[in-house]
Amino acid sequence: MKRTNKINRREFLAAAGAAVSVPYLVPSGVLAASGRTGANERLTMAHIGVGGMGGYHLRDMVARRNRGEVNIAAVCDADEKRLAGAVKTAGKGVEPYRDYRYILHRNDIDAVVIATPDHWHAVQMVHAAQCGKHVYVEKPACCTIEEGKAMVAAAKNNKVSVQVGSQGRSQPEAYMAHRYLVNGNIGHIDKVTCFHYNSPEDKNPVPDSDPPPELDWDLWLGPLRWRPYNQKYCHGVFRWIMESGGGQIRDRGAHVMSCAMWWMGADGTGPVTIEATGTSPTKGLWDSAVTMDVTYTFKNPDWVLTWNQHTGNAVPAEKRTGNEPGGKISRPDYGAVYHGSKGKFVHWGGDGGTWVEKKARQWQPPAGAKDVYKSPGHKEDWFNGIKTGAKTIMNIEAAVGVANLCVLGNLSYILGRKLEWDQAKQEIVGDRQAQRMMYRPQRHPYHL
């Protein structure tokens, strides 16, 4: 896979002049033919965003480094406390940064893991791609339709491998479900109903305040329009703010609906209509829907996908011994039901924990049965994409397709009306206000 660097000379020189002196590792790309990282060479990684899932990714990568699989060159966060913690986790030889753009200018770094709040995903992924870095970016891929388009274009134009963190596709039981469904075991599937519990309400709202001294609030907000800091609008809880986290649908929807699109063979397709209803929080800063029902109607082939967000609506989880491929079901409160002409099929979870019904786990494919791709693991699949150029299991086109479902569901909820979607043009049809909302201008200089 050829690596390119689309920064112009003036930008690069300015950046290089501004960059701090850092110890440079030998870039793995130097050792590989034609700019592609060699199959047996260690990739050199950097982590952008090291709290929450970012902390998990860093610990996971440290374990891989300790096994001799990768190098870790840098960690980055807008929160100095989190950054200091990441330095301790990563150990000697790892350079800390507040500003991710220093990392993008280091030629010894092959790839970045981005686990910042959602509103940063698109900008950082696009910038990383433009600097020739391969990218693992947390889900959901994007917050707006136009961000998604930019991400797809950046990956394509710069020939980098992108894996999006909807890791449900890479779970062992997800493979079993996929194989079971594509072989027609429940017949023709015309409906998939996702279930999930409510988004929370902020029961103890607080006024805006000064940010804590360790946090660079301007950088944390990044592309979003400026607003004062609030304790209820920061690490973790950004999830419940529509402009940033987008609620449960953009969090878990990006997992559960990812499985649906994969198993239904629907990557690259999209709905023709989206209709959402929901209930709002009665107080507090958080504004994502507490309960929510979204119906996505697909044509050619015809099927319906629904997102039903109501506490208590989960299908009771099956009992397990813990010896199953995915172990015991630790998150039984979300998942999906697949409605086929010959029966139903249920899965729980859909993220790092994906658990499927016994009948799918125990199904033995007869001779001539269709097989499906079996991921070696979500990061392994990405590493393979980097080294061979193969498309990743949650590639950016597929991930943007899933994120668009979440974005469009929220848009329909916000606007209180049904939307029509043109998948080929990637546009909302016949609604000028909604069309403007496909795009959100970004603050200078934190833009695509």
Place this chain on the structure above:
Amino acid sequence: MSMSNSKKVSLAVAATGMMSGVADAARKKAVSKLMAGIRDDDAKVRTEAWQSAGQVGAPAVKPLARVMANKELEVARAAKRGLWKIVRHAGRPGVGNMKRMVSGRLIELLSDEQPVPVRREVLWMLSEIGDRNAVKPIAALLSDRELREDARMVLQRIPNKAALAALRAGLKAAPDDFKLNIAQSLRQRGVKVRGLDCVKLIPTKKTNVKPL
């Protein structure tokens, strides 16, 4: 007995006036009811009120904006959400006149009599439904240090030639520390801007955390 034309006209005018008066009274009543709900102590009542604001429409825009600056955090928030509800209701397809009326009221709220947070919110409301008439008052805020970045982004989002022309003019008039921002908006709108290179990839923020 036939009625003269002039009498018919005067009766029609009177009837129209009466109907208009009735409509005015109904509008005032709807606004009063909405505002009472927005100010209520009960969170559920406030929520029901702001969710119903879309139907009340343009007459409620200014009363809600006034309450957005209320010291009671949740009352102010309910007013803001009510105003957004009006904007989302007015922007639906096929209601051009309602959109113009709401947009017109919002434009009036851009004056410097309003607090900055209210004007910032109003700018973003206009980014969704503002038309040609909104461009000039928004462009005027490109010279307001507190609101110019929002005004720039809002003009970038309004998809008409007037907004683009306002950005071009804004670039010429902008102080040096704001030229790059407007240049970025122009690039997003497909304009080639010479002499003002994009700085999005240039790092600027250094950490105090030291490596081990």
